[in-house]
Amino acid sequence: MNGNHHDQDEDMSAPSLTQSPLSLQYITIAESNGKDNNENNANENNSFAINSNSNNDNRSNIASSGAPDTPPPESLPEEKKTQKKIIRDSDDEVTLSPLLHPHKKKKRISEVFAKYLDPPDAQHDGWPYELVLVRHGQSEGNEAQSRSKKGDLSAYTPEFKKKHSSAYRLTDKGIAQAVRAGEWIRENIGDRFDRYYTSEYVRAMETAALLELPGATWYTEIVLRERDKGTLDNISYTEKNERFGDELARRKRDSFFWAPPGGESIANVCVRVDHTFNTLRRECKNQKVIIVCHGEVMWAFRVRLERLSQIRYQQLQSSKDPKDAIHNTTVLHYTRIHPVTGEIYPYFKFMRSECPWHPEYSTGWMEFERPTYSNEELMQSVKTVPRFVNNLVPFDQPNRPTTPISESTVS
Numbered sequence: 001m002n003g004n005h006h007d008q009d010e011d012m013s014a015p016s017l018t019q020s021p022l023s024l025q026y027i028t029i030a031e032s033n034g035k036d037n038n039e040n041n042a043n044e045n046n047s048f049a050i051n052s053n054s055n056n057d058n059r060s061n062i063a064s065s066g067a068p069d070t071p072p073p074e075s076l077p078e079e080k081k082t083q084k085k086i087i088r089d090s091d092d093e094v095t096l097s098p099l100l101h102p103h104k105k106k107k108r109i110s111e112v113f114a115k116y117l118d119p120p121d122a123q124h125d126g127w128p129y130e131l132v133l134v135r136h137g138q139s140e141g142n143e144a145q146s147r148s149k150k151g152d153l154s155a156y157t158p159e160f161k162k163k164h165s166s167a168y169r170l171t172d173k174g175i176a177q178a179v180r181a182g183e184w185i186r187e188n189i190g191d192r193f194d195r196y197y198t199s200e201y202v203r204a205m206e207t208a209a210l211l212e213l214p215g216a217t218w219y220t221e222i223v224l225r226e227r228d229k230g231t232l233d234n235i236s237y238t239e240k241n242e243r244f245g246d247e248l249a250r251r252k253r254d255s256f257f258w259a260p261p262g263g264e265s266i267a268n269v270c271v272r273v274d275h276t277f278n279t280l281r282r283e284c285k286n287q288k289v290i291i292v293c294h295g296e297v298m299w300a301f302r303v304r305l306e307r308l309s310q311i312r313y314q315q316l317q318s319s320k321d322p323k324d325a326i327h328n329t330t331v332l333h334y335t336r337i338h339p340v341t342g343e344i345y346p347y348f349k350f351m352r353s354e355c356p357w358h359p360e361y362s363t364g365w366m367e368f369e370r371p372t373y374s375n376e377e378l379m380q381s382v383k384t385v386p387r388f389v390n391n392l393v394p395f396d397q398p399n400r401p402t403t404p405i406s407e408s409t410v411s
Helices: 107-117 140-148 172-188 204-209 238-244 245-254 266-283 295-307 310-318 375-382
Strands: 026-031 085-086 130-135 195-199 218-221 286-292 331-335 350-354 363-366
Touching: 130 172, 130 295, 140 238, 172 204, 172 331, 195 204, 204 218, 204 286, 238 245, 266 295, 295 310, 295 331
Parallel strands: 026 085, 130 286, 195 218, 195 286
Antiparallel strands: 085 363, 130 331, 331 350, 350 363
16 A cells, blocks of 8 residues: 555645645544534524534644645745534434434434434425445456555566456455445444446446345446546556656646646546436435445545545645545545434534544544635635736727746746
C-alpha cells in the first residue's frame, strides 16, 4: 500500500496545495459533552449536543490541510472553521434503517424515529434514506501496481498486459476482504436492502457476490464503472513514469480536472455520478440502497454528496492520514437520518467511513455541511492564486495601448 491510494489500480495522487476558505470544509470536528436536546437539532446552524462517555478517538482533523512540502503563503486569510461533529450515543451503538429492521432498534431510538416517520413528510421524498457505497476488494491490478512501485515487474506478464482493467479478478486477499466487509455490513447496517447495484467490472461483481447479502438481487450498472485511465490503463508504475512523464506532471498540477490521454478526469466521473443520482431519486426514494463500485467513483460520490470543492478534494487525496483514504472494501455509509435523535433531513447529512479489515482506519459518524461562501471568502480564495497577465486599460477606454504585466509588479 502506498500513500493515500492504498492498493488502488493507479496512483492518481494530488498536487501540493495552499489553503483557502474553499479548502477548509472539514478542518474542525467538535464533540460536545452536553445532554441531548432534540429541539436544538434543527436550528439554523444544525448544531446539537451529544453525550459521550466513550473512549473513541476524537479526531481533530479529517485530513491534513495541505501537502506538507508546500508552505502556505504568508498572507493567507484566517481559517474558516466549520464545526463537524462525531456522533455517538451515550447508551450504546445506534443501528440505522428503523423502517426495514424495527426488531433491531432500541426502544428509545425507535420512538424517536416514529415521531418523524408517522406520517411521512412529502418534503423528504426523493433521496433514499440510506446509501451504502462499497469499494471492491484487492484486485489483480491493485497487487500488480503495488509490486511495481517496489521495482517488481513480475506481475506484468504478456498475458496479464493484454487484459483490460475491467476484467481484473480479486486476489485471495481481496476475496478475504470482501467476505469481511459483508460480515461488517450485515452486523452493523443490516442484511437487507431495497436496491442492489454493482459496477459491471469483474472485480466489483465478484465483491458484490462475496458480501453474501441474503436474497440480494443485483442490478449491474455500466455508469458505475471505474474511471477510464485511457493509455495509462494496466501498465506498470515504471512504464508509466518512463512513457508519460509529461502527463504525470500535468496531473500533479491539477488532479481534479486532469484526464489521462484517452481517459477521464474526476470531473468527468462526477457527471456519471449525477446520472446515478437521477436514478436514485426517481426509483429509490426513502429506501435503503447499496452500491459496489470503485475508489475513484466513490471519490466522485463524495465530491457531489458533500459538495467538496476541487481544493478540498485535492487536499483529502494528498492526505497521509489513512482515515482519509478509500481502501479496498472501504464502506461509505450515508444517511438522511440523524444517528442518535432519528430526525430526518431532506438530503444526506451524515456519513461514516469504515474499513472492515482495518478498523483503526474508520472514522465513526460525522455530520457534514454543504458549504456556502461569502463574497469575501471567495475573494480570499481567489487571492491565493497568482496572476501573471494583466490589462490596466479601463473598460471605457478601449483604444489605449495595453502593457501586459505581472500582478506582482502592481503596487
